[in-house]
Each structure stands twice: as C-alpha cells, then as structure tokens.
Amino acid sequence: MRQALTIPKIKAMKAAGKPIAMLTAYDYPSAMLAEEAGVDMILIGDSLGNVVLGYETTLPVTLDDMIYHTRAVVRGAPGTMIVTDMPFATYRLGPEETLRNAARIMREGGAHAVKMEGGADLAEEIRRLTSAGIPVIGHLGLTPQSVHQIGGYKVQGKDRWEAERLLEDAKALEQAGVFAIVLELVTEPLAAAVTKSVRVPTIGIGAGQSCDGQVLVYHDLIRYGSGIRDKRFVKTYANVGETIRTAISEYVNDVKTRSFPEDKHGFPLDDELTKASASSSRLYGGETK
Ligand code: KIV
Numbered sequence: 290m291r292q293a294l295t296i297p298k299i300k301a302m303k304a305a306g307k308p309i310a311m312l313t314a315y316d317y318p319s320a321m322l323a324e325e326a327g328v329d330m331i332l333i334g335d336s337l338g339n340v341v342l343g344y345e346t347t348l349p350v351t352l353d354d355m356i357y358h359t360r361a362v363v364r365g366a367p368g369t370m371i372v373t374d375m376p377f378a379t380y381r382l383g384p385e386e387t388l389r390n391a392a393r394i395m396r397e398g399g400a401h402a403v404k405m406e407g408g409a410d411l412a413e414e415i416r417r418l419t420s421a422g423i424p425v426i427g428h429l430g431l432t433p434q435s436v437h438q439i440g441g442y443k444v445q446g447k448d449r450w451e452a453e454r455l456l457e458d459a460k461a462l463e464q465a466g467v468f469a470i471v472l473e474l475v476t477e478p479l480a481a482a483v484t485k486s487v488r489v490p491t492i493g494i495g496a497g498q499s500c501d502g503q504v505l506v507y508h509d510l511i512r513y514g515s516g517i518r519d520k521r522f523v524k525t526y527a528n529v530g531e532t533i534r535t536a537i538s539e540y541v542n543d544v545k546t547r548s549f550p551e552d553k554h555g556f557p558l559d560d561e562l563t564k565a566s567a568s569s570s571r572l573y574g575g576e577t578k
Contacts, residue, residue: 290367290368291324291368291369292368293367293368293369293370293371293401294329294330294369294370295370296402296424296468299329299330299370299468299469299490300468300469300488300489300490302329302490302501302502303488303489303490303501308501308502308503309329309330309469309490309492309501309502309503310327310328310329310330310502310503311328311329311330311331311332311372311492311502311503311504312328312331312332312504312505312507312510313331313332313333313334313336313337313504313505313506313507314331314332314333314362314365314366314507315333315334315337315340315341315358315361315362315507316341316358316361316362316365317361317362317364317365318365319362319365319507320361320362320363320364320365320366320369321365321366323365323366323369323507324365324366324367324368324369328369329369329370329502330369330370330371330372331362331366331369331370331371331372332372332373332374332404332504333355333358333359333362333371333372333373333374333398333400334374334404334506335347335350335355335374335376335377335433335434336433336506337350337354337355337358338350338354340506340507340508340509340513340514340515341358341508342354346433346436347376347377347433347434347436348377348434348436349377350376350377351376352375352376352379352390352393352394354376355373355374355375355376355394355398356373356393356394356397356398359371359373359394359398359399359400360397360398360399363398363399363400370401370402371399371400371401371402372400372401372402372403372404372426373394373398373400373402373403373404374403374404374405375387375390375391375394375403375404375405376434377434378434380405380411380414383414384413384414384416384417385417387414387417387418388417388418388421388423391403391418391423392421392423395423401424402423402424402425402426402468403418403423403424403425403426404425404426404427404428404471405425405426405427405428406428406429406432406433406434406435407427407428407429407432407458408427408429408454408455408457408458408459408461408462409457409458409461409462411427411462411465412461412462412464412465413465415427415462415465415466415467416465416466419465419466424468425466425467425468426467426468426469426470426471426492427459427462427467427469427470427471428470428471428473429445429455429458429459429462429470429471429472429473429475429483430445430446430455430471430472430473430474430475430495430496431443431444431445431473431474431475431495432473433473442474443474444474444475444476444495445473445474445475445476446475446476446479447476452476452479452482455475455479455483456479456482456483456486459483459486459487459491460486460487462487463487463488463489467489468489468490469489469490469491469492469501469502470483470487470489470490470491470492471491471492471493471494471504472491472492472493472494472496472500473493473494473495473496474494474495474496474522475493475495475496476497477496477497477498477499480493480496480497480499480500481497481499484499484500484501490502492504494506494522495520495521495522496522505523505524506523509523509525510523510524510525510526510527511525511526511527511528511529511530512525512527512528512529512530512531513529513530513533514530515530
C-alpha cells in the first residue's frame with residue numbers, strides 16, 4: 290500500500306524543486322479517486338460548506354462537520370497525507386481552545402495536519418499546536434472565513450502596503466512553525482516574492498505559476514455542481530456535472546416510459562422453485578389446503 294508523505298518529505302519537495310499537487314476532497318469516493326490519481330496531499334477544506342453543503346459562505350461549517358468529512362476521507366485515502374481546515378472561529382479563542390479543537394480533528398477525524406487562515410496574529414496558536422505535535426499549514430491572501438471583513442472574494446496584495454504586510458505574515462507563519470503556506474488569490478509577483486522569502490513550500494490557488502505547489506477544489510476541477518461562479522484561476526479537467534445530469538435524466542425518462550427495468554434487470558423464479566411453489570403456495574397461484 291502507498292505510504293502517506295511525511296512533513297519532512299513535503300518540505301524537501303520545495304528544496305528539490307518538485308511541485309506539490311494538493312486537492313480538496315470531502316468524502317470516501319472522492320478521496321479514493323484522488324489517491325489513485327496520485328495527489329500528494331488531500332485537504333478537507335471548509336469549502337465543503339459551499340460545494341457539498343450548499344451554504345453561501347464557509348462560516349456555518351462546524352468542527353463536527355469537518356471531523357465527520359475527515360473520517361470519510363481518511364477511509365478513502367489511507368496512503369495520503371490528510372490536512373483538515375479548522376473552521377470559522379475555532380482557533381480564535383486562545384491557544385488552549387485552539388489545541389482542544391485541533392486535537393479533536395486529529396484524534397476523532399484522523400487528519401495528519403490542520404490548516405488555519407491568518408498571519409502573524411496566529412503565531413501563539415501555531416506554536417501551541419506544533420509543540421503538541423500537531424502540524425499546521427498557514428493560509429494567506431484571500432481568507433474566505435473573513436469574507437465579510439474583506440468585502441468579497443477579491444484578489445489580495447494588489448497595493449504595496451497590502452503586499453508588504455502579506456510578506457511579513459508569511460515570514461511570521463514560518464517563524465511560528467507552519468510546514469507550508471496556502472496562498473489564495475494573490476498577485477503573481479507577490480506569490481513569487483513569498484515563495485522566495487520562506488523555506489517552507491507555498492501552495493497556490495489563484496496565485497500563479499511560481500508557487501511550490503497548487504491546490505484546487507475537487508468540485509471545480511471536474512465541474513461537479515460548482516459552475517455557479519466562473520473562476521478564472523480554475524482549470525476544469527472534466528465536466529462530470531453534465532455527465533451526471535444526462536445520466537439521471539435518461540434514467541427518469543426510462544422510468545416514465547417503462548423502458549427500465551428490462552427483463553434482464555429482474556429476478557425470475559427458477560424452475561424447481563416455481564414447481565414447488567405452485568403446489569404449495571397461494572403466493573404463486575398454487576392451491577392451499
Ligand atoms: O477550503 C478550501 O478548500 C481551501 C482551499 C481553497 C485552499 O481553503
């Protein structure tokens with residue numbers, strides 16, 4: 290069986306110039322397919338709120354939701370490094386509460402690491418987790434849990450002040466002990482600058498070509514019910530949503546026109562059973578005493 294990558298191996302990929310392929314997954318079959326396809330890390334993103342649970346934002350996603358989905362993913366991809374997002378506000382009530390919540394994700398969910406959105410302001414929490422043996426990935430740029438504060442899903446780091454702050458945050462995250470940093474929707478030059486300035490790998494989504502790895506949302510990659518917003522940074526590799534819709538409408542039509550089930554889908558009685566039943570059972574039209 291394939292072995293999950295370790296943190297030192299993930300870090301070494303940056304040094305060796307080997308790109309890291311990360312993908313989100315939220316359930317058993319998606320995780321199984323991701324592992325079979327060779328992804329390096331699976332992220333149970335709180336994007337599950339949008340693409341699986343149908344919320345407008347990631348804010349309603351709970352710790353129990355994350356743990357429930359993490360367990361399914363771990364069963365589907367036992368040979369892959371599994372990272373789980375800490376959901377909204379579960380790491381903002383101090384280092385001890387953060388440790389309690391992250392420990393539940395590891396112990397009950399079976400994740401190998403957690404991811405948190407934020408910069409230098411999370412240094413204490415990151416130190417607390419890493420000193421307790423919980424590996425952490427940072428997340429900078431567009432941080433969807435702060436969508437109301439940011440004012441929408443916009444590219445970050447466009448002006449100099451914002452860019453300098455993000456660079457400082459990346460250094461602070463590294464200093465605090467993260468083993469990788471997700472950069473979401475930041476300008477290409479800023480992503481390049483961050484990637485050069487830290488020794489831990491950067492994993493981009495909408496952050497251009499210079500990151501050490503890339504991450505995409507599963508449902509975007511295969512267009513599985515996720516075509517609501519057109520996202521320029523997504524490459525769609527298959528249109529599974531269309532395939533599923535066509536299959537289901539054919540099924541509905543077959544049922545309505547009585548084309549399904551056909552004879553071959555049913556279970557005829559075998560001859561011996563028919564004879565035995567005919568003589569003894571009212572069910573099959575035989576006489577009863
Ligand atoms: O929740 C998520 O899926 C994420 C990725 C977009 C990085 O955080």
